[in-house]
Amino acid sequence: MEHSIKSMGHYQTIANAMAYIRANTTKQPSLDELAEHACMSPYHFQRVFTEWAGVSPKKFLQYLTLQHAKAVISQTGNLAETADHCGLSGTSRLHDLFLSIEAVTPGAFKQLGEQLRLKYSINTCHFGNYMVASTEKGICYLHFFQDQFIALAELQQTWPKAELVQANDEHHVQVQAFFQNTNLQGAKIKLHLQGTPFQVKVWEALLRIPEGGLTSYASLAQHIGQPTASRAVGTAIGSNAIAFLIPCHRVIKSIGGIGEYRWGSERKMAMIGWEAARNQVQIEQLPEQLSMF
Missing domain, CATH: 1.10.10.60 (Homeodomain-like)
Incomplete structure (x- = not known):
């Protein structure tokens, strides 16, 4: 105090x-x-x-x-x-x-993406079908979709002059392994963020929310030092182009309710439940792991 x-x-x-x-x-x-x-x-x-x-x-x-x-x-x-x-x-x-x-x-x-080559692929996981795209630097786009042509159009709109090539690369493989709960052997999934300084700041704050943890828009605004900017924080969260890896699903309303989600409220609830279950399993296994030493 x-x-x-x-x-x-x-x-x-x-x-x-x-x-x-x-x-x-x-x-x-x-x-x-x-x-x-x-x-x-x-x-x-x-x-x-x-x-x-x-x-x-x-x-x-x-x-x-x-x-x-x-x-x-x-x-x-x-x-x-x-x-x-x-x-x-x-x-x-x-x-x-x-x-x-x-x-x-x-x-x-x-050049707004001119001469920039984006590789994209279509995959599926327990949260549905998703499209992932990457540059040489890392993942720049991960969307869950109902219509892959609409998802592709949104990707092209985000990077209007970039060349889009349907192909896998190491970044895509890491995302697939992540969703399959495969051991990445210490490798970190790299992200290629494109946003305003405020958006990037909000997204970086989202990355600090632990798996299984939840926060509110007001608390996140407080965390980044702008307690009156809850609405702006919500807008920045809604602009996130990298689903799940930047965990905007971990932000809920402070007065109750799951809150909106770019890829559907039902999917958001499924993500929160899945992480809570994973976190509970890890907690239950912890005493046994400790007893081994």
């Missing part, structure tokens, strides 16, 4: 810091500069900002820079000019920024 009360005193300081970062995004302020503006040591500012915002000051600045860079690229189409507008030292830093947050180059973003 003491820690929470103490932390509440930092709200205005961090709110001012966020406003300062927004106003000075193109100047790329350093951590030392931000800490000095907040009258804190760099270490203390980093810790308090991350606690409140859910991301580090550097990541927050990167999100804003990326948003600005997208706007400039859309207007000018010039990468060097975009880097200069954003206060970056050159196109290599712009390139690194896009790759680190969205796993796509600024050139690929400029």
